[in-house]
Amino acid sequence: MPTYYIKHITKYSYSNPVIDGANLIRLHPIDDTYQKVASHFLSVTNNPFIETYTDFYNNRVGTFLISEPHDELSIISEIEIITHNRIFPDDTNDIKTQWDEIKSKKYDTDIFDFLKYVSFSGSDGVFNLIKEKNLTEKTPFKAALELCEYVYTNFKYIKGITNVNSTLDDVWKLKAGVCQDFTNILMQMIRMCGIPARYVSGYICPTDDISRGEGATHAWVEAYIPFYGWLGLDPTNNAIANENHVRLAVGRNYDDCSPVKGVFKRKVESDLFVKVEVSTSKSKETAAIPPNTFTGSSTNNSYQRNLERIQQQQQQQQQ
Known part of the structure; x- marks a missing residue:
């Protein structure tokens, strides 16, 4: 603690x-x-x-x-x-049961806003990626983890290459940005996979393994995992948000936070x-x-x- x-x-x-x-x-x-x-x-x-x-x-x-x-x-x-350290999902429930649980909640007031994704120039590429990786045939937890790793691996952390006016199209084309850009891209990808996802604003407390994003406010994603709840995923550091991530606010996007x-x-x-x-x-x-x-x-x-x-x-x- x-x-x-x-x-x-x-x-x-x-x-x-x-x-x-x-x-x-x-x-x-x-x-x-x-x-x-x-x-x-x-x-x-x-x-x-x-x-x-x-x-x-x-x-x-x-x-x-x-x-x-x-x-x-x-x-x-x-x-x-x-x-406090989080207990992560045990992910033992049947795959179909988990996806059915998400579908059953899609009209809930605390879920509905976090399923809407924004179409952008990379949308077709994202849908193809979801299909190629068979993500909808895996548990939502594993699918979200794979997408987080994809952003971390395929997008470069470069300071100054984006600004407040940079769009999803810009970030997708550049394949680069900072924590807010990584978060915006991953959030859309997770939603396009059919999993609710929300924007998180807060602070990161650096460790030996996690250091990107210190010195200012940080951003990451929370994905809704069936029979568990909201799980934080930090694409900037390819990590599950744990005791070193301090949350200030959550919402549909940066404007809410x-x-x-x-x-x-x-x-x-x-x-x-x-x-x-x-x-x-x-x-x-x-x-x-x-x-x-x-x-x-x-x-x-x-x-x-x-x-x-x-x-x-x-x-x-x-x-």
Whole structure:
């Protein structure tokens, strides 16, 4: 039962003060059988009241408003979390029985959204792969594992080759990307095989065997395995998500799981700084936040998706 201490710093710097910043955060870790939140502290610029609610996918979501003028917004999330080793599916049930169990649940509200796949230029190739490997004649567990291994083997982990505007077509053609790209491709492939799959946002706590994706938020897939439940598959590391994967949110795609979203008034230029630190010991040091050193990287009157900038931060930290 390892204990991890995770510090996630998000800071927006603006060229001029903004007002009425309405924000939504998914920075509260999931608290369940496999991960127990021992403590969680959020520190936000101007100390606004953070109201929380549970969304449709059972994620805890926080919202807050900063109405007064501010030229920066810092959000610091500090987590102490205890994770537990998972017992993996025994996979002894009859193959047909398992596929029938999935079919019987396809209209369930907690399954329906995770069966819809998106057609893209590689769709025919994926269907051919499923047929060639006879995946529908294997158990859903084995089929999902084979698809995870396929993505890991056939896609190269290359930082900076994709961005927030990269499509499934782009990633399929490049056969390369980072954790979000691997996750998006694998999620579609698993769904095309007839197995429910959902997007997971969180953190990875590196080990000797698993290291890709550290230094920023991580992403992986959860596949629905009959008579077991949701099983995490990390195509970036070709691993079953276990005690070293800490989950923040789940959903149909990245938009359902993005750590920070928001809008504000006034047209300004903005920069974003993101840093994630993971440790097995508690640090007594105060989280280090850089000063407002605006460099003029973008112009927008609302926050961009975190995905592109998180990828950029990840690239800088891993170079």
